[in-house]
Amino acid sequence: MAQRARWVIKIGSALLTNDGRGLDRDLMQVWVDRMVALRERGIDVMVVSSGAVAEGMTRLGWARRPDSVHQLQAAAAVGQMGLVQAWESCFQKHRLHTAQVLLTHDDLSDRKRYLNARSTLLTLLGFSVVPVVNENDTVVTDEIRFGDNDTLAALVANLVEAERLVILTDQDGLFDADPRQNPAARLIPSARASDPALAAMAGGGGSGLGRGGMTTKVRAAALAARSGTMTTIASGRRPEVLTELVDGQAPGTTLLPDTSPMNARKQWLAGHLRMRGRLILDDGAARWLREAGSSLLPVGVVDVFGQFSRGEMVACEDRHGERVACGLVNYDAADARRLCGKKSHQIADVLGFMNEEELIHRDNMVVL
Numbered sequence: 001m002a003q004r005a006r007w008v009i010k011i012g013s014a015l016l017t018n019d020g021r022g023l024d025r026d027l028m029q030v031w032v033d034r035m036v037a038l039r040e041r042g043i044d045v046m047v048v049s050s051g052a053v054a055e056g057m058t059r060l061g062w063a064r065r066p067d068s069v070h071q072l073q074a075a076a077a078v079g080q081m082g083l084v085q086a087w088e089s090c091f092q093k094h095r096l097h098t099a100q101v102l103l104t105h106d107d108l109s110d111r112k113r114y115l116n117a118r119s120t121l122l123t124l125l126g127f128s129v130v131p132v133v134n135e136n137d138t139v140v141t142d143e144i145r146f147g148d149n150d151t152l153a154a155l156v157a158n159l160v161e162a163e164r165l166v167i168l169t170d171q172d173g174l175f176d177a178d179p180r181q182n183p184a185a186r187l188i189p190s191a192r193a194s195d196p197a198l199a200a201m202a203g204g205g206g207s208g209l210g211r212g213g214m215t216t217k218v219r220a221a222a223l224a225a226r227s228g229t230m231t232t233i234a235s236g237r238r239p240e241v242l243t244e245l246v247d248g249q250a251p252g253t254t255l256l257p258d259t260s261p262m263n264a265r266k267q268w269l270a271g272h273l274r275m276r277g278r279l280i281l282d283d284g285a286a287r288w289l290r291e292a293g294s295s296l297l298p299v300g301v302v303d304v305f306g307q308f309s310r311g312e313m314v315a316c317e318d319r320h321g322e323r324v325a326c327g328l329v330n331y332d333a334a335d336a337r338r339l340c341g342k343k344s345h346q347i348a349d350v351l352g353f354m355n356e357e358e359l360i361h362r363d364n365m366v367v368l
């Protein structure tokens with residue numbers, strides 16, 4: 001079966017909450033209808049939804065965004081309820097479920113939690129569920145002050161190697177100056193995400209409800225480019241924006257990566273030189289890895305050396321000590337030892353739990 005493409009779609013606060021007047025459910029339904037159409041065309045979608053603070057303020061009857069971090073966190077906790085209810089009921093019209101995923105930047109910088117988040121998101125997509133991601137505002141402080149869902153969306157795009165990150169906002173895209181300040185500003189149709197000139201154009205803050213402005217969007221595009229993801233910044237008020245994108249048109253601003261998603265991943269893995277352990281493969285597994293680039297299953301492993309944790313880099317060697325591949329391992333050294341030679345369906349019986357059926361997934365592996 002052909003692998004489905006993945007798009008991460010980030011929607012900002014001002015857009016989602018009708019400039020702070022409450023969730024714009026009609027517009028949300030328009031996006032959801034278009035997202036469902038993308039799914040039918042072979043693209044899995046993940047939503048990164050801001051708006052918890054803005055919606056919480058509306059529910060609590062606050063006219064002005066508070067400065068106190070704890071009040072912001074309280075507003076976010078109240079507003080998050082409205083956000084997920086609204087997304088769920090829009091997708092329900094298409095008989096699709098959503099899942100609330102609250103992440104912090106720390107979750108994605110810790111290798112083990114990174115793999116856990118990745119597995120959960122991919123498992124949800126496998127069940128045709130649409131993840132709705134937001135920052136876990138209750139436990140973070142800096143992010144809520146600076147508002148950084150653009151960065152979070154880029155990290156999610158890295159996590160699942162998304163083909164595309166779509167940042168929907170209240171402007172038509174990135175202009176060469178802030179169009180709120182300068183009506184003569186011109187739209188930038190496309191650029192390299194790595195172009196240093198973009199930061200200067202993006203200067204200035206956000207709309208007042210959203211926090212990041214264009215600066216965090218441009219930074220997010222550069223971050224997303226690390227996994228080969230292309231970013232589009234476009235207006236969410238353009239009802240057909242997602243359809244136009246999938247049809248190959250280019251509304252808004254397209255920020256291009258320098259490399260493809262798969263190459264980017266392999267480069268990233270190849271840069272991790274510190275091997276924490278070695279897995280010795282039987283002849284069949286060594287051949288499958290070399291010839292087909294397959295995932296490594298426990299049944300093909302005859303011995304395990306070294307001390308490593310889940311998510312660390314290990315080398316795969318054949319029986320003659322020749323290195324075949326390296327990759328991020330799904331089980332720690334003690335568990336990997338217990339799994340040697342076992343079939344994947346036996347993993348839960350042997351360990352009492354199962355993370356993944358592979359010891360190393362092919363997406364997390366470089367064949368040498």
Ligand SMILES: Nc1ncnc2c1ncn2[C@@H]1O[C@H](COP(=O)(O)OP(=O)(O)O)[C@@H](O)[C@H]1O
Nearest residue numbers: 012013014169175177178206207210211212213
């Ligand atoms: N060069 C620029 N091009 C477009 N918008 C800009 C630019 N510089 C600053 N902005 C401002 O960024 C705002 C969008 O950012 P923000 O309010 O954080 O949106 P969101 O809530 O969608 O993340 C726009 O309303 C605009 O005023």
Ligand SMILES: N[C@@H](CCC(=O)OP(=O)(O)O)C(=O)O
Nearest residue numbers: 013051052053148149210211
């Ligand atoms: N987690 C916060 C995100 C704030 C934020 O980044 O806003 P935005 O700049 O509109 O994407 C919220 O839901 O309110």
